[in-house]
Amino acid sequence: MDLSKTDLPQTEDEWRVRLTPAEFRVLRQADTEAPFTGEYTDTKTKGVYRCRACGAELFTSDTKFDSHCGWPSFFQPLAEDRVRYIEDNSMGMRRVEVRCANCDSHLGHVFEGEGYGTPTDQRYCINSISLTLEPRED
Template structure:
């Protein structure tokens, strides 16, 4: 994972919300993000470094208000770390390439696939649609 000490490089590139989410580990409000309810096909990339993270094929409606995926595109693009903020234990998900905070992963996803729910902030990703969309 890259050195996270140089957040200034992202300040001009990102919106204030994107910066707060990806660099300061904020969470956007449920049901407000651009991708929570989209069914467009394509690949979701890290908003900071453009790394490919998830595909629309792994996206599902978890009714939680954030985009949810049952698996990353490649396991080596995601870093997981224990998050004990807010008085609870969760597993934080970050981009391996640049360290951007993406969201959290929970063990309550579709049992017929991975059983995992990657709950991702829309502000941390960018959907690159397939040409048919």
């Protein structure tokens, strides 16, 4: 399911019908799932992670790493045009929100300079409920 922008729901009420209440809270209202509860937090399965709302390919398992933060972490998106960034000054801190570029759904946040041994020194901290995993065989 990779929906084009013309096939996407146009109103929040249409999104509410398409998504479960928990998915709607995170994807459309920028909520955060509880740490260490998401289905992909510790997953090692190889494949492509897609936006749960529209099916757009966002991340690959090749860029997923163990950050032990409670959410799936990636050091880069599949391509920069797959996500968009919004400055988020909520909760008394400066963060950068990550959204799906195709459907504008909330995915999580990106942090940098935390000292992880990754090629980009970035951690895309993404809610499991914002993703689906399409496994691939090696």
